[in-house]
Amino acid sequence: MIQTDKLLDAKGLACPMPIVRTKKAMNELEPGQVIEVQATDKGSLADIKAWAKSSGNQYLGTFEEGDVLKHYLRKADQAEEKEEVAFPHTLTNAELQEQLGRDDVIVLDVREPAEYAFGHIEGAVSIPLGELENRTQELDAEKEVFVICRTGNRSDFAAKQLAEKGFGRVKNAVEGMTQWDGSTEQSKA
Amino acid sequence: MAGKTAIIASNGSLFDAYKVYNIATAAAASDHEVAIFFTFEGLNLINKEAYGQLALPAGKEAMAEGLKNSNVPAVTELVEMAQELGVKFIGCQMTMDVFGLKKEAFVDGIEVGGAVTFLEFAKDADVTLTF
Numbered sequence: 001m002i003q004t005d006k007l008l009d010a011k012g013l014a015c016p017m018p019i020v021r022t023k024k025a026m027n028e029l030e031p032g033q034v035i036e037v038q039a040t041d042k043g044s045l046a047d048i049k050a051w052a053k054s055s056g057n058q059y060l061g062t063f064e065e066g067d068v069l070k071h072y073l074r075k076a077d078q079a080e081e082k083e084e085v086a087f088p089h090t091l092t093n094a095e096l097q098e099q100l101g102r103d104d105v106i107v108l109d110v111r112e113p114a115e116y117a118f119g120h121i122e123g124a125v126s127i128p129l130g131e132l133e134n135r136t137q138e139l140d141a142e143k144e145v146f147v148i149c150r151t152g153n154r155s156d157f158a159a160k161q162l163a164e165k166g167f168g169r170v171k172n173a174v175e176g177m178t179q180w181d182g183s184t185e186q187s188k189a
Numbered sequence: 190m191a192g193k194t195a196i197i198a199s200n201g202s203l204f205d206a207y208k209v210y211n212i213a214t215a216a217a218a219s220d221h222e223v224a225i226f227f228t229f230e231g232l233n234l235i236n237k238e239a240y241g242q243l244a245l246p247a248g249k250e251a252m253a254e255g256l257k258n259s260n261v262p263a264v265t266e267l268v269e270m271a272q273e274l275g276v277k278f279i280g281c282q283m284t285m286d287v288f289g290l291k292k293e294a295f296v297d298g299i300e301v302g303g304a305v306t307f308l309e310f311a312k313d314a315d316v317t318l319t320f
Contacts, residue, residue: 014261016215020270023218047215054191054219 002072002187003113005033011040011068018044019051022073026057031077034060034112039069048073058150061118072114087159090174096146097182105144110158111177115150117187121180129154136165144169151176191220195311197319198225201233203243203256203264208320209234210267216316217274225271226307227299228281231320232288234264235278235295241265272298279306 008025010018018039025035037048045062048071052059060072091099099105100121107124109116116126127135129149139145145167147155152174159172177184194216198209209225217223233239243264245252262270272278278299280292285301292301300306311317 012260014259016211016218017262017270020214020218020274023274051219056191 002036002117004036004072005029006035008035008037010044011038013039014041015043015047017041019047022048022051022071023055026055026073026075029075031075032112034072034074034114036114037071037073039071040067042069044071045069058115060114072118074112074115087156087163087170087172089159089171090152091146091171093173093175093180093182096148096173099144099146100182102144104142105146106139108139108145108147108158108162109149109177110147110154111149115177119177119184119186121148121177122183122185124148129158132158132161136162136167139167141165141167144171146171146173148173148180149176150178192216192222192315193310193313194221194223194316194318195307195314196223196225196317197307198227198231198234199229200320201230201239201243202246204246204249205231205320206234206240206243206264206267207261210264210271212318213276214267214271214274217271217276221316222277223271223275224277224279224307224310226279226281228284232280232284232290232295235268235280235299236290237294237296240268240296268296272296277310279310 006025006029008021010021018041022037029035049059052073056076058074060074063070107121109120109124109126110129110132112128113126145162147158149155155172159170162170196209196213213223213225227235233243280295280299280301282301282303
């Protein structure tokens with residue numbers, strides 16, 4: 001069970017209703033929020049992907065459970081694309097890759113749980129940016145923390161938050177998961 | 190708007206309604222600006238008396254069962270959905286005159302216009318379809 005902001009039940013509906021309902025449900029979401037769309041229309045897999053592409057939203061992935069397709073989408077966030085990276089300490093994905101063998105480091109993935117589920121760096125800790133404020137105690141402040149998200153913007157906010165909370169060694173992996181070409185693992189549905 | 194879709198609906202069976210409204214609602218849900226020009230038998234698809242009980246094409250009556258089982262939405266539901274999504278309905282004035290029908294005979298919210306009204310909309314459309 002992946003945590004999302006909204007669940008849309010489009011089971012039993014034929015084309016084009018799953019898309020029409022998804023469009024309506026997306027209108028009610030805040031930018032950056034994640035929706036799970038449950039559908040039994042087999043064509044919805046291709047349609048949801050195409051719709052996300054044309055509408056500029058982010059298609060995360062689909063789990064199949066019996067006859068039900070569970071699609072995950074994240075609403076586009078314009079601010080995220082434009083925000084300037086301000087946290088001064090950064091590292092590239094290649095540099096991050098070299099650090100992965102060490103045992104005194106934490107890779108912190110601050111994307112939404114559904115984004116994390118469909119592909120993350122092995123061993124990465126998942127705390128969505130929105131929850132970080134209340135969950136920093138789960139992290140060992142003595143370790144070096146590398147923060148990553150999709151494109152380097154949410155991780156920038158997260159890195160600043162951690163630094164303010166007394167984490168001495170924090171770096172933002174600015175290139176983000178979109179440019180990560182190392183291995184990843186997926187969570188189970 | 191991500192694009193513009195212009196559709197001509199010129200046939201009036203139940204199948205024609207699905208062809209037209211499925212594409213129209215899908216396009217509108219993908220942020221396209223959509224207009225449908227209803228002409229000749231296509232006017233059935235917005236005729237208040239007709240659009241809720243459109244006939245299957247001749248010889249295809251046996252498919253009524255299949256339609257029922259595959260959970261496709263009712264035509265009336267698709268029309269409501271299309272209008273809610275901002276699809277523009279244009280009734281062809283000339284055909285309405287030929288059939289002796291007034292604007293009141295059709296679903297609310299339609300515009301009435303001639304061929305040029307549609308052409309003006311369609312001239313810079315990304316997708317143009319005729320059914």
